[in-house]
Amino acid sequence: MTNSVPGKRERLIDAAVRVFYERGVEKTTIADIARVADVPVGNVYYYFKTKDQLIEAAIGAHARGLDQLTAELNRLEDPRERLRELVSGWVAERELAARFGCPFGSLTAELHKRDDPLEGRASEVMQRLVDWSRTQFEELGRADAQRLAIALISSYQGISMLTNAFRDPELMVAEGERLREWIDSL
Structure with a gap:
């Protein structure tokens, strides 16, 4: 029988x-992460020597989450339906977006303010979402698939920011409906 309780390393990454999502990278301390993970702060250093290693692990967790999401979406036969379900997933998270913005977009934007290699790692994950979206538009036979993928992701990032700025989850609902109609029109 396997233990279903995550180990300390996994709890620290989660x-x-x-905490990076809710407080931001710069405001978060290793002690904050240890407290939420219910791990003694001294034990953190056994798994992660620096805060940057925790940031990199968080980026990896986002990448794995995106891979899992796109694998689930790829089970749908129709690329249009995959895109619609992607948008529906964003809308389902509207309450969190109202409080904190886009989980990964916020992290990416914050890391781009720093001058270190982690900003590139975050961009790679965002690029994977754009690439996946582009593939869906290509399967719809669109020659302008890259442009459409950028439009879709930038629309989501923009509405996430506005939903957060105005603390209004209904903005995400309205934009989600507009995006689904747009996808259907292609």
């Missing part, structure tokens, strides 16, 4: 993802 806590880092959550």
Whole structure:
């Protein structure tokens, strides 16, 4: 029988993802992450020597989450339906977006303010989402698939920011409906 309780390393990564999202990278301390993970702060250094290693682990967790999401979406036969379901997933997270913005977009934007290699790692994950979206538009026979993928992702990022700025989850609902109609029109 396997133990279903995550180990300390996994709890630390999950806590880092959550705390970076809710507080931002710069405001988060290793002690904050240890507290949320219910791990003694001294034990953190056994798994992660620096805060940057925790940031990199959080980026990896986002990448794995995106891979899992796109694998689930790829089970749908129709690329249009995959895109619609992607948008529906964003809308389902509207309450969190109202409080904190886009989980990964916020992290990416914050890391781009720093001058270090982690900003590139975050961009790679965002690029994977754009690439996946482009593939869906290509399967719809669109020669302008890259442009459409950028439009879709930038629309989501923009509405996430506005939903957060105005603390209004209904903005995400309205934009989600507009995006689904747009996808259907292609």
